[in-house]
Amino acid sequence: TQLLEQSPQFLSIQEGENLTVYCNSSSVFSSLQWYRQEPGEGPVLLVTVVTGGEVKKLKRLTFQFGDARKDSSLHITAAQPGDTGLYLCAGGGGSEKLVFGKGTKLTVNP
C-alpha cells in the first residue's frame, strides 16, 4: 500500500516568515501533485512534478521532487495571510488513482 506522510500537520507562522512543508513516502511515485484546499471546497491543483530532482517555482512557492521520486517539499517565501489553507500532496503511480497525504494546515497571521 502506498502511503504519503506530510509534515508538519499544523503550522502557524507570522506574515513574512519562510516555511517548508514535507511530503514523504517509502514508495516511488511517477508524479507528485500539490493541491491547496479551502474549507468546504475541492482541492485546487498548484503544481505537478514528474522528474526526480525537479524544481518548480510558482511566484513565492517552490516545489521540489526528490531524486528518488519518494518525497517532495513545498517552500513558501515571505508568507502572506492569503497563503493560509490546507496543502495536500498527492502521488500518482502506475495506476489511475491519486494517493493523498493528510495535509498540512497552514495559518499565516498578519
Added chain:
Amino acid sequence: EPEVTQTPSHQVTQMGQEVILRCVPISNHLYFYWYRQILGQKVEFLVSFYNNEISEKSEIFDDQFSVERPDGSNFTLKIRSTKLEDSAMYFCASRPRKNIQYFGAGTRLSVL
C-alpha cells in the same frame, strides 16, 4: 476557465435511501474519478472511469456504489442504500492527460 461542476453542494438523506451525486467534468477530458473525504481524514480514491467502463476501483467501492455516464456530459455516482458511515465530502475529478486531475468543489453528503 473550464471547471468540474458538482451538484448538489449539500445532500441530506436518511439511512437506507438511494442518492445520486452528479458531476459535469471538463468538456474535453476523457478520464473521470470519484474520491471521498470523511471529515478530518485523507482524500480517498473510490473509482476511475474511462471509455464507458470502470478502469479501477478501491475496496471502498463495493456493490452499494455504481457510476454512470448517462450522456456526453454528466458523470454520476450512485449509492444504493446509504449508511451513516457514507457521510463525507465526495469529489469528482477529471483529467486531460496522465497525472493531472482537476477536482470539483464537492458534494457534502450527510446521512441521518
